Each structure stands twice: as C-alpha cells, then as structure tokens.
Amino acid sequence: MKVQPRSKFFGLAAAFGSALGLIGPSAAAEKMTGIHSSMVMSQSMPFIAQEAGLFRKHNLDFQLVYISSSGMVTAAMLAGDAEVALTGGVGFVRAFAQGSTDFVFIGSVKNILTHSIISGAELKRPEDLKGKRIGVTRIGSNSHYFTVQVVRRLGLDPVRDVTFIQTGGATENLAALFNGSIDAATMTAPADAQAVARGYRFLLYGRDMRLPYAAASFAVRRSVMAKRPQAIGQFMRAMTEAARILQTDKEFIYKVLGKQWRVTDRKVLDAAYDSEIKALEPRLDLKAEAFKAILDEVAEIDPRARKVKPEDLIDRRYLDEMEKSGFFEKLWAKG
Numbered sequence: 001m002k003v004q005p006r007s008k009f010f011g012l013a014a015a016f017g018s019a020l021g022l023i024g025p026s027a028a029a030e031k032m033t034g035i036h037s038s039m040v041m042s043q044s045m046p047f048i049a050q051e052a053g054l055f056r057k058h059n060l061d062f063q064l065v066y067i068s069s070s071g072m073v074t075a076a077m078l079a080g081d082a083e084v085a086l087t088g089g090v091g092f093v094r095a096f097a098q099g100s101t102d103f104v105f106i107g108s109v110k111n112i113l114t115h116s117i118i119s120g121a122e123l124k125r126p127e128d129l130k131g132k133r134i135g136v137t138r139i140g141s142n143s144h145y146f147t148v149q150v151v152r153r154l155g156l157d158p159v160r161d162v163t164f165i166q167t168g169g170a171t172e173n174l175a176a177l178f179n180g181s182i183d184a185a186t187m188t189a190p191a192d193a194q195a196v197a198r199g200y201r202f203l204l205y206g207r208d209m210r211l212p213y214a215a216a217s218f219a220v221r222r223s224v225m226a227k228r229p230q231a232i233g234q235f236m237r238a239m240t241e242a243a244r245i246l247q248t249d250k251e252f253i254y255k256v257l258g259k260q261w262r263v264t265d266r267k268v269l270d271a272a273y274d275s276e277i278k279a280l281e282p283r284l285d286l287k288a289e290a291f292k293a294i295l296d297e298v299a300e301i302d303p304r305a306r307k308v309k310p311e312d313l314i315d316r317r318y319l320d321e322m323e324k325s326g327f328f329e330k331l332w333a334k335g
Helices: 008-020 045-052 070-078 090-097 142-153 170-178 191-197 222-227 229-248 250-261 266-279 288-299 303-307 317-324 327-333
Strands: 030-036 060-066 084-087 103-112 116-119 133-136 163-166 184-187 201-204 212-221
Touching (some): 070 084, 084 090, 090 288, 103 288, 103 317, 142 184, 170 184, 191 201, 250 266, 288 303
C-alpha cells in the first residue's frame, strides 16, 4: 500500500521510494514514511529491517524515500511529508538554530565522520591537494565539512587553495572521479572501496581521524512524536533490531547491501563493511560531542547556533525505554 505524497516537492521522491519496494504489510499496521539521504552503510537500517521482516514484526507499514541532501530532507520534514528521517544532522541543526525547534534527534547510527579522500596516482601526498578540484556531494554536506577540516589541518585555506565541486551524491561523486572532472573525491564506503578497486588510492584515510560529527542520525518533529509516540517507538525498536543484524550477520548484510548498492564484488563488500562497522553505534547511542561539532560549524555562519546546546537537540526517551525495559539486554543476549 502506497503512502500518497502530500506535496509537489515530495512527489518525485515518493515515486522513487515506491520503486524501492519498502512498503509495509497491511492496512491495519501503523503507516509511516521515512527519508534517507545517502546510499551508505550507516543509512542501511531501513533496508535491513524490510528484508528481515522487522517492519511487519513491529506492525509498521513503512515507506522509505531517498532525497540526496540533509537540507532537502529538512524541507520535506518541515512540509510534513515524512515522520522520520535518517540523515546527516547539519540540515536539522541549521533549521533548529533558525527557529524550527520542533526538530529533535532520537537516535544516532554514526557519531564520527569516516570519509576519506581518494585520488589518482598523480597526487602523492595530501598537501598536493593545493590548487586541485575536490568532489563533495554538496556544499554543507558531511563530505564538505570533513574536507574543510582536513584542508585546514594541512595548513591550506579551504576557500583560496582548493576548489569544491558539488557532484550531487555518492554515485555522482564516484562518476566524476572516474571521468576526470575532479582531481580527488571525498567518499565513504562503498564508493571509496569501488574507486580503489578501479586503481585509485587513498590520499588521506580519514577514519583514523575520528572527527566527532552527527553523520547519520534519526530525526523527528516533537509535534509528530507527541501525536504518535507509540508508532515512533515501534520504528525505533525495528531500527535497533536492524542495527544488531548489521553488527552480527555479515552474510545477510552483504545480500542487503549488494542489492541496494548493486555491488557483487566480494572484495568491495568486505572493504566497505570492515572499514565502516567499527564506527557505527550498535545501540543507536546519541553523543553530545557529535552535535556540538555541527553547532560549532553552523555558528561560523549563523551566530544563533551559539545559543543552542547539544542537549537541546536530543531526546533519549526511546533509547532509555529500551534500556530500562530490558529490550537491549534481551536483544543482545540472542545467540
């Protein structure tokens, strides 16, 4: 059963989401629409939940829609086109600082950045990025923030010394690197592993830097949560079970990720999984320092962000409930 789009903006995205087949079981189930913004492992929980039957188990009729930036995701959520989003936190934090305090984060998949900068063999060391074109998904995205931080640490000016090229998404970033329209690209798994498999190299392996950042988090509106607390709770339990599968059943995950990424190369899947899994939160924990990093970034262009505390952005009620009820303990006690 489809969830009908409620705005023109949402129509095209909803059509794409319908094509993914992430639609729940029955009219009796709680209907819910969610958005994700990137085809990456840290945003794979809804796909895992669908394949494992977790939405049906938790009585949800769930539709997933892809929108390729946190800013556009924020706009769709403001329009009421979805109840929940899994995306980078920057779009919602900016909106919150501007007065949209209805937004809140209820869980996180990844609280650090795991991007790397990939290039051809002509670039020998990170300092060689000076004067070069670097592909990022969008200005203001996770990939852009990571690259700005790296460039500064190299003693370069991110405005004068490099040129950022917006490619639109992870797939487009990879294509731009392959066709030579950029000199280097900032990527996460699986795109970085796919590039390496084609002969490109890690110019800078960013996972070791462990930069705090709310890179993939679940966001809702407080008003929606007040009206549908049970449905949001059902969703979070499904996501928590999906997170456990992600951590414990590699073969099942490869089937899911291979299908969604359209990747069959076992070496690429191994490289993507092994490099990313250690950065993910098995219990969807929220880390204040991850949101502080975004607030500090936003404050550089919007002073209102300085008045916002990380705690203002976070609601732990569902995580606390799963802890107190023994849900986490029972889930992780399974063989």
